[in-house]
Amino acid sequence: MIEVQELYHSFKIGKKGKEKEVPVLKGLNFAIQKGEIVSIVGRSGSGKSTLLHILAGFLTPDRGTIRVDGTMTTSFTEAERAAFRLSTYGFIFQNFQLMPGLTAFENVELPLKLGGVDRVSRKQKVKELLTLVGLTDVQHHYPNELSGGQQQRVSIARALITDPPIIFADEPTGSLDSETEQDILLLIQSLNRARGITFVIITHDDTVAETANRIYRMHDGELKEGGVTHAI
């Protein structure tokens, strides 16, 4: 589903005229199959978020190609990338990134509202997803009236609302206690099984990584398939 070839990226840091190139991704080659849960592990600063930003089209790589279902997304214009992102990807973040002034219901509804979907279809879809993630009782609560686990469920429902085939999650349980982490990981696994959604999960955490079908390790600018070591 996602095929990456010879992907390179470096950042320029320092004052103008004295910039230094810091290579972060040094020729990645890997693939993610449809319906998989893949985790990407690696030390802080190893380039995991950089890779995710490039996969999602927020950042243009220096070199290399990405194909999604055969479509070369690295050749897209800015507008094409934005449209492709909206229809293909959902996102889950460590800090949930909910809108504080909107209720759980309204947060989940927002992407459909922005997409111009009519009110009746919106309500129906939001209700369905709130039920799926187990939040019907607290749907009218604001984010600061919800627990961390409930907030992450809202953000998962929001990621699902446009039916994206791929969901990127950057440390999705990084702000949760271990019991709540388990609940969220079980929810991700059941969504993967029931809906065939492909998940790409970035994490430091072995427990999280081990819920994946496959683990990739980011090390020295390269990505290799393999088990987790406790050195991370």
Ligand SMILES: Nc1ncnc2c1ncn2[C@@H]1O[C@H](COP(=O)(O)OP(=O)(O)OP(=O)(O)O)[C@@H](O)[C@H]1O
């Ligand atoms: N916009 C930027 N400008 C310059 N350097 C950057 C920029 N973004 C990231 N970097 C550098 O690129 C490297 C990789 O950063 P990245 O955020 O991808 O790491 P990470 O693996 O996600 O780390 P963490 O686990 O701490 O989130 C780091 O050395 C970082 O300092």
Ligand SMILES: [Mg+2]
């Ligand atoms: Mg990161």
